[in-house]
Amino acid sequence: MTAPGAEQDTAAPERGELHALVARLYPICRSITGDGVRRTLEIIAEQVPLEIHEVPTGTKVLDWTVPKEWNIRDAYIKDAAGRRVVDFAACNLHVVGYSVPVHRRMTLEELRPHLHTLPDRPDLVPYRTSYYHETWGFCLSADTLAALPEGEYEVCIDSTLADGHLTYGEHVVPGETADEVLISCHVCHPSLANDNLAAIAVATHLARRLAAGPRPRYTYRFLFAPGTIGAITWLARNRDRIERVRHGLVLACAGDRGPLTYKRSRRGDAPIDKAAAYVLRASGRPHTVVDFSPYGYDERQYCSPGFNLGVGSLTRTPYGRYPEYHTSGDDLDFVTEEAMRDTLETVWEILQVLERDRRYLNLSPYGEPQLGRRGLYDSLGGRSDTKQAQMAMLWVLNLSDGDHGLLDIAERSGLPFDVVADAARALCDATLLEPVKEC
Amino acid sequence: MTAPGAEQDTAAPERGELHALVARLYPICRSITGDGVRRTLEIIAEQVPLEIHEVPTGTKVLDWTVPKEWNIRDAYIKDAAGRRVVDFAACNLHVVGYSVPVHRRMTLEELRPHLHTLPDRPDLVPYRTSYYHETWGFCLSADTLAALPEGEYEVCIDSTLADGHLTYGEHVVPGETADEVLISCHVCHPSLANDNLAAIAVATHLARRLAAGPRPRYTYRFLFAPGTIGAITWLARNRDRIERVRHGLVLACAGDRGPLTYKRSRRGDAPIDKAAAYVLRASGRPHTVVDFSPYGYDERQYCSPGFNLGVGSLTRTPYGRYPEYHTSGDDLDFVTEEAMRDTLETVWEILQVLERDRRYLNLSPYGEPQLGRRGLYDSLGGRSDTKQAQMAMLWVLNLSDGDHGLLDIAERSGLPFDVVADAARALCDATLLEPVKEC
Amino acid sequence: MTAPGAEQDTAAPERGELHALVARLYPICRSITGDGVRRTLEIIAEQVPLEIHEVPTGTKVLDWTVPKEWNIRDAYIKDAAGRRVVDFAACNLHVVGYSVPVHRRMTLEELRPHLHTLPDRPDLVPYRTSYYHETWGFCLSADTLAALPEGEYEVCIDSTLADGHLTYGEHVVPGETADEVLISCHVCHPSLANDNLAAIAVATHLARRLAAGPRPRYTYRFLFAPGTIGAITWLARNRDRIERVRHGLVLACAGDRGPLTYKRSRRGDAPIDKAAAYVLRASGRPHTVVDFSPYGYDERQYCSPGFNLGVGSLTRTPYGRYPEYHTSGDDLDFVTEEAMRDTLETVWEILQVLERDRRYLNLSPYGEPQLGRRGLYDSLGGRSDTKQAQMAMLWVLNLSDGDHGLLDIAERSGLPFDVVADAARALCDATLLEPVKEC
Structure with missing residues (x-):
């Protein structure tokens, strides 16, 4: 994957930092409302600035009402x-x-x-x-x-x-476009480390890492909200923003020792679904990809048929599949720094694919353009060991008819996504390619 | 499947009744015309009222002419x-x-x-x-x-x-709508028990069972007609009714000891095709599902490209696949009461799926509706053993966007069709769901 | 497959003739321009008339320029x-x-x-x-x-x-329609027998065989041109003809002892792709079918996204997959008469399928037409050993709704293509079928 270079070094969590954050949050008694959530958001805000929202009891939110x-x-x-x-x-x-x-x-x-x-x-x-x-x-x-x-x-x-309020927090990393990637995790569980303090720690450090790097293409919105009613409240108060949400991930159970599980969005073939499956497969990590089902975490809300967002869910062992689930066994020993860092790295790689993946148009689609003239092709012919980078250029040119994105091209050609994306960049520089205008 | 309750008890065939009907019909010399067909229809009419049609020799029917x-x-x-x-x-x-x-x-x-x-x-x-x-x-x-x-x-x-007539009989069980389900079996074979007296017996008792129950959603039309020319004659004389035929089944070879075989309609994915495959699979019975081919029984006519009806065919061992086929070996010993009752039960279950299967619209599609407020959801949260009925409601709500029928939802969720259909009924009662208007 | 009858006998290459042509061309030093190409085309022209094109150095051709x-x-x-x-x-x-x-x-x-x-x-x-x-x-x-x-x-x-010229040759076998089949092979390699003299020999004898037979349905265009720049030059100079190219094959590596490999067009499901896969499968020959990739021979140009022609590529062992590839080991011993004749026969069979494959319309689509009346069906009923020809007629009638071609029908029915095509002819003769007008 993209070597994130300098910015990773700056923003990468110190050894033990993720687990330390979990440990700090662990004793707090959280619920879907109340001071436990407020205190949790205060601690997150020490790492990344949060906009705190307080929504009064009795507020109508979609089919629900904000409770006492x-x-x-x-x-x-x-x-x-x-x-x-x-x-x-x-x-x-x-x-x-x-x-x-x-x-x-x-x-x-x-x-x-x-x-x-x-x-x-x-x-x-x-x-x-x-x-x-x-x-x-x-x-x-x-x-x-x-x-x-x-x-x-x-x-x-x-x-x-x-009567009081429901509290949630948002952090936004601005991007080059108003199109958004939503990263959501629930903050309503009391002393349960994997469900969901580990995901809170991963999301927090992901936000730091994004903010520390160059301005991304997408705007990233991190939502720390109580499960169900929090997501519903956010959806109700952001109806006009929702159409900008291009991709999203619900993070949960991010710290146990089990392998990763990606649960597809309701669409099943949203870009996030393809990117996550690709990254997991390419990584060689043991993992599972499962179809959407209307049970689990807040993907239930984001993927309700009226919204039908391209939001998947990444966990390690899914809810209910480990004996410690929703018990006092889900404690600080149950989650590891290593597992959380692995989750974080995987999300990062998925986002890098989404950042680079797009459809292009071959500006010289009749026959192959003469790459050699532009310094993009070996001058000595006859050899059979053509390089990966050249093959990637030929694939990108051949499939850039507006219907295929770079990830499609990587999948079809069997070439690594980054090699394909680098080829697209070289071809853009040579004015042989231009991005398709997204409408 | 739906427990058909009281009506089944009333209308269920007495032990041995199916075989007894086959035995009564067996000695008659039937052909595509003549008194053998008339006598056969008289005996069927003792069980269910029949409208008898007599079509004169020389009548043009589609590409054919009614013979002498x-x-x-x-x-x-x-x-x-x-x-x-x-x-x-x-x-x-x-x-x-x-x-x-x-x-x-x-x-x-x-x-x-x-x-x-x-x-x-x-x-x-x-x-x-x-x-x-x-x-x-x-x-x-x-x-x-x-x-x-x-x-x-x-x-x-x-x-x-x-010169004389071609004779066929019809029995109609009126339904709530004019949309029809066609059940067709040929009555033109002489002393051959499996081909097709067993299917005649199954169809006759199916008609009784339907008539004894509450008014069904569909109107059911039973056609007892000579093979090929009978179906062609019926099609020719019912051109304006044909567009009302939503589903259909040709019944044949319904009594031998072999497992059931469902042959798909020419469309391949008609609702009857999905319902039959589902029922056979869910039943755990050994069975086979085969693609349409333009040879066999009167599905050849119903599935000719001009009509292209959603008509499949259910048999036990298919024509030509048993050595007794079209020989004196296809006698009264070759068919069993048990096999015919199994065929009848299977058809009944397929029809129950068709009766209940439809597409619905979630009336609260933005986020999940609050089921608990409506008494549809457990009040105590945190448990992982959510009940099948609740899962069915979540699936129905999530997929009821007008594109998915209940059978689709059962297939996708892995939940039993009846549980899904019951969930849809409960959601309709709670005004969270309404049937899609079929055009 | 179609027994090509008398014309095959007339035009079939004499034993050893293909290898003899390769041996004659072998010593010539060819390149993408120059007298080697001219001499090669002269020798081909002894077998089939060629139109020779000389394109001056400096001519702009698509993104390229004709070189010195x-x-x-x-x-x-x-x-x-x-x-x-x-x-x-x-x-x-x-x-x-x-x-x-x-x-x-x-x-x-x-x-x-x-x-x-x-x-x-x-x-x-x-x-x-x-x-x-x-x-x-x-x-x-x-x-x-x-x-x-x-x-x-x-x-x-x-x-x-x-400064000079780029030289290429064309041979056209006129057909009943202006729709063209393009057979293309590169003529730019020096003393390499398999790459590409074997394919030149196969193409030359294919042209003779076509010209010796009855006028085909399609017009066949044989292109003998230098690789890449020759195909690009031809494409640049024939922009208005290109839309007439319905099917095409790039022939290369046609003479080694390995099994045949068909590489699909970029479309992946073009008629040539289906015909080639069918012929190879039906032949029982060991063979491979691979997806398109934008590397190889001149299919790269024909299948560039702007043209996207239905052009596949047939080779024996593909380029780069044999140790003798692009070396002095690719000599006259490396290619055999038998392998070239096998390649030739395969191409011939593929073309015969393309010639006969088309979509038809059942003119009597409501019910089965009465075949017996027209002498197309056994008069004695009741038997289960219905003949292949009758089954083919039923399949053709059933699927001739304008959406299915004869090859589709052969694939779906499992019947041999020629039996299906013969059935279609018989049904046309009986005015039960007519070809769909291609637009």
Whole structure:
């Protein structure tokens, strides 16, 4: 791929920097609204400037309504001896997200319907939420529950569910054109490292790297927003911008040790789909490419039929496919610096293909133009070991009829994309080629 | 598949009823015209009302002309001792269909050109016809022929070939729309159980089952007509109705012990083609799906390029692929109640898919609609074991852009068709979906 | 395939005739211009009349300019003893094509930059050219070079590079229509038998065979021209004729012992592509079919995006895939009469398919027409061994809706092309079919 040269050296994350960012964000109790999201965005903003949006409770956004804001200070279950047997301060997964406040004494029997465990993984605390149905609950390990004696307990959730705001942040790297690439990741999960702090770290450092380099062709918009309602809110407030979104990637589960998985956009053959498949294949990395399905992360919203954007999703192990998914097992040990850097590098390479990929028009389409006269072709004929660069020029000239882009040409010729893109540049310099005007 | 519920219990054939109908029809000597067809239609009409059509000899039908009517009372070959060595009364295959009358004495040598046998299957009597070339002949087993001594024989065919009529019957199950599904089977073969009495029995009981249930979406037209000339006559007399035929099935060879074979329409991707392939695959039954070819049964006529209807053909073992085909071996033992019921059930399932399959429009296509508010989605988030019904709703919403039908959605999602169709119904009830107006 | 009957007997090459023509052309020193090309065309013209074109140096042709004309009389390297250690008279590959004149004494050290060898094949003399960059050089075997002692040598190339002409020849076999089939082969290589004297011999005898038969449907244009610049010159001078070129074949490497390789046109599904693939597959010959690439012979020019003609390329072993390629190993022993005749026969069969392939319209498209009435169908029904010819008629009738050609029908039905084409003729005779008017 394109050797990004100097700018990479400047902006590349220090060894350990990605994991350090994850570790800093990990303890914060995030949800789809509230101070956890605000604090998270503040920390991201230390790395890249963010525009923060606050959208009031009750705002109509597409088919949805911005919910009340939820904040929580403390929560526990105390046994008869006053000991905290379940403690929010030790692990914020213990409270069902959006739990309404409660403070009372009740028997274990009365409490049970409010307790969530994972019988199959008795050592892990599950992650549960109840955003749109007012209730309260606790999550705990099945082992902990099994150890609780019958009797009376003091139950307390010191939370607030009240009118307030939904918060999200945007960072924009301006490009030569107003056409946008959207990089989106959800910021609504509490202490879950892979889902989605790793992707937040990758996106943050990707933004830095882009900003540190030469002005890109596309404008890059980074969206840090709560899942579902955040993406829906952004879509609702950016209806006029959406048609500018040419390509996009939802980043999630970016830090586990598994191989990469690219999930195609609903279109299935959007440029991002082709670029991602190409980069993964060309890299030789083990990987999987799967078709779109209307379940997963915010690609569900971007790829709803009314928008139908060319937005794919890149993860390592997909949601639900690892036992630690949505449990206390998704912790700081579950994600690695190396995996996050590999994800970051892959996204970078995909974006480099999108940056360079375009359709050109051969300005001398009748017969081959005389490349030798222009210094683009070996002067000594008869040899059979024609160089890759010359072959790339012949392919670019032959297929640049306005219907084929450079990535198509790379795929068809079997030549590396960068060699093809370099050939196109040389042919443009020789005024044998010009970019097709995109409408 | 759809559990057809109460109506199935009412209209389901009694154990043995299909085979009993075949057995009743078996002895009748049918041909493309004549009293054998009339008697056959009378017996069918005991089960489902039939409209009988009589089309006079000489009527121009497309490129053809309705031929003279043929009837036969008796036929035999008597040896010198006056014994019937070949006897029409014992097996109506013995006479070449449409044989002109003959009564004379001739040597075996003179008779030979009029005798047809199957040297490869010396125990079987072949089935032969000569509809459009006036001649006469006998069919007999090669063993019988080998046993005949030289000498003189009395040859008699007491038949009539004279102006008359071609007869066919129709049964219509009215539906909510004038769009029709055509179920067609040929009624012109004499004592051949699989070809085509089994299909007649399946079609008859299918008609009863449809009529006993709630009014279907489509109007179902059952055609019991002689092969080729019958279908051509029907097509010629129904030119204005043909454009209403949305789907169709030619049923034949419906009772042998082999697995099912579906032969695609000439279009290759008509809805019936997709529905049949889906049902066969989903059923787990061993089966074969083959491309259209212009040979076989009356799909040849319905799929001629001028009509090009979406008519496929369902058989068990296809014509010519079993040694008993068009011989006295295709008898009552060759077909089974179980096979016919399996064919009937398969056709029923295909029709249920056609009934429910249609394209819908997502009325809230920008982002996902909030299903939870409408009671269509689990209130507790975070779990990874989302239910099939919820997944079906997401798929239906995502792909209901007017281009995809429910069967397409089932194929793409891997979800059962009925789950997808139920999801569509639930979404319609929630006014999130509406059927695309078919033009 | 079509038995070409009497005309084949008349025009078929005598045993050994193809190889004899190659042997006669072999010693001539050809290049992209000059007397070698003229002499070559004179010899071809002994077999088929040629129209000779002389295009002056400096003529603008598409993006190119006709170069100076090159002629050579003698060349050598003499050692100190005056012995010719490299001698053009012994092998015309010894001189780099288009070498400017030189005559001087120089040390081996000074000479080395002008010497070309093949270290991997030390016994062979390479073939090198320098058409558009004025230089001079010698080609010799690595063994010869290794044996040369240091010291002074006399170097002489007695050549002329001066204003003159580029020469090419055309032969036309007139057809019933002005639509053309272009058969093109390059005539610019010196003593290389397979590349391209074998193809010249095949093309010459193909032209004789076509001219000896009945007037074909297409007009056949045979082009004998220098590679690249010759094709470009022809294209530049025939801009108004090019749209008449319906099909074309570039012939090269037609005489080695390897199996045939067909390279598709840039379109990939042009009629020639389908016909060649069909003939090769149907023949049972081992063969390869490869996609177009913008490297090879003059298909590069015919398939440049501005022209995008339906021109494929037929070779035996493709360029660069045999060790003798562009070396003195490509000699008279490397090509065989048998291989050339096999190439010729294959091209002939491809052309026969193109001649007969067309789209027809069923004039009786509603239902099957009654073939029996017209004597086109067996009168005795009931048999399952329907003949191939009858099946072909049913297929032709069924698919002749204007969208399918006869080759499509042969492919889809699995019937031999000639049987299908004969069926179409019979149906035309019965006025059931008529050719689609090509626009």
